[in-house]
Amino acid sequence: MPRVGLTRERLVEAGCDLADREGFAVLTLAELARMFEVKLASLYSHVRNSDDLKAGVALRALDLLADRADEAVAGRAGKEALVALAEVHRHFAGEHPGLFEAARFPLSAEQAVGSGGARLARAMLAALRGYGLAEADQVHAVRLLGSFFLGFSLLELGGSFAHSQPEPDLSWQRGLDALDLTLKSWTTT
Amino acid sequence: MPRVGLTRERLVEAGCDLADREGFAVLTLAELARMFEVKLASLYSHVRNSDDLKAGVALRALDLLADRADEAVAGRAGKEALVALAEVHRHFAGEHPGLFEAARFPLSAEQAVGSGGARLARAMLAALRGYGLAEADQVHAVRLLGSFFLGFSLLELGGSFAHSQPEPDLSWQRGLDALDLTLKSWTTT
DNA sequence: CCGCAAAACCTAATGGTAGTAGGATAGAAA
DNA sequence: TTTCTATCCTACTACCATTAGGTTTTGCGG
Structure with missing residues (x-):
């Protein structure tokens, strides 16, 4: 029989496609x-187990998200940077629901340190630079933004906004306006 | 053999306990x-299938959360109501991680309409009453708050804040301060 | 008190996923 | 050409979910 030429790389790659096409729950070694x-x-010659594969997909998802975040923040500042960063999150969630879900797969501490997650946080910090927050407040602001981006995307994706007017887009807009205002008038404690 | 006296009620009840003790992923018909x-x-005499049980647990989780939200909002207004509502979310996530996860189990439209989710949204609206927002802006504010509560709780529970200073509590405080300010100075479009 | 019908629970089977042990082989290097 | 090793396989165990159809318990009407 001809060998297919499996690789951890190829498996993770295919896992990403599969997760995105059919959902993260369908991402299974058997399906692969x-x-x-x-x-x-x-498959067990190339991947330790099922969780190992999922972690690989998760890391790739975080990297992809961080790539886009870096790109969005580059050359922008203030509200423009904030909006660009926000759109990256929401669009990523919309276009890659599987990867977006994968990005929240629990990682070990060692896996997490060098991951795109840290890079994502740095991109957020960079986006905030224009607001001139005090050092100590920057973390709080990053957490506020991250929470809103994640929460809103999840709720929208989960259909929580589906049966109440009006369009989520408008709420998103208003939310970003509000956050922008908050950041501009941030008072140091 | 003596009959145990199974009931859909008892199964869902036990499912809630199990999910809370061991995590929502362990909630399985076999374990029950x-x-x-x-x-x-x-079990199939009392429950249609595995998803039916999980939906039951999810509905109960939403109800419990809505109960606490109603209680928190009652007799309070303005920032006091906002903070009380927020604490309900974060404490619920911390004390009942399994139920908190269950609450985000995808429900059918029919299941969702009469669920605690709708009641929860009403409680949020009530909490906002003191801020005197225009009718059209209330939905946006509810979505903003809901997104922050959910996102922050998830990130904290997932350990995303674990390896960066300072304590999440402070960020939570600052986030609520910021939201309060935002609501107070909300500008109608 | 008795019989019977519905409800509660069971046996038995199928099929899907995860994981391990150990064997066969293709393909490259010696 | 021979040998070696990574690659892939067969064969198994152990979970969970679900359905079909049988048996026993229980309580209710007679």
């Missing part, structure tokens, strides 16, 4: 084996 | 059958 027309047991 | 010392197949 079917896609490569290979027996399930064969 | 073991707890009641009953064969797995026996």
Whole structure:
């Protein structure tokens, strides 16, 4: 039989596609084996176990998100940077629901340190630079923004806004306006 | 053999306990059958399938959360109401991580309409009453608050704040201060 | 008190996912 | 050409979910 040429890389890559197409819950070693027309047991030479694969997909998702965040923040400041960063989150959630879910897969501390998560936080800090916050307040602001981005995207994706007027877009806009105002008038404690 | 006296009620009840003790992922029909010392197949007389049970737990979680929200908002207004409502969310997430996760289990439209989710939204609206927002802005404010509460709780629970100073409590405080200010100075479009 | 019907619970089977142990082999290097 | 090793396989165990259809308990009407 001809060898397919499996690789951890290829598995994670295919896992990303699969998660995005069918949802993170469908991301299973068995499904991946079917896609490569290979027996399930064969995958264990390249991947420690199911969670290992999912962690790989999660790390890739975080990296992709961080890439976009870096790009969005570059050359912008103030509200423009804030909005660009926000759109990155919401669009990513909308276009890659599987990866967006994967990005919240629990990672070990070692996996987390070098991940895109840290880079994402740095991009947020950079986006805030224009607001001139005190050093000590920057973390709080990052957490506020991160919470809103994540929460809103999740609720929208989960359909929580589906059965109440008006369009989520408007709420998103108003939310960003409000956050911008908050950051501009941030009072140091 | 003596009959255990299974009921959909008792199953959902036990499911809530189990989810809270061991996590929502452990909530499985097989585990429940073991707890009641009953064969797995026996559960299907009381519950349509695994998702049906999880939906039951989810609805109960939403109800519980809505109960606490109603209680927190009653007799309070303005920032006091806002903070009380916020604490309900964060404490609920901290004390009942399993139920908190369950509350985000995807529900069908029919299940969702009469659920605690709607009541929760009403409690939020009530909490906002003191800020005197225009009718059209209230939804946006509710969505802003809901997003922050959810996002922050998730990030904290997921350990995203664990490896950066300072304590999440302070960020939470500052975030609520910021939201309070935002609501007070909300400008109608 | 008795019989019977519905409810409660069971046995038995199927099929899907995860994971381990150990064997066969393709393909490259010696 | 021979040998070696990564690659992939067979064969198994152990979970969970679900359905079909059988048996026993229980309580209610007679």
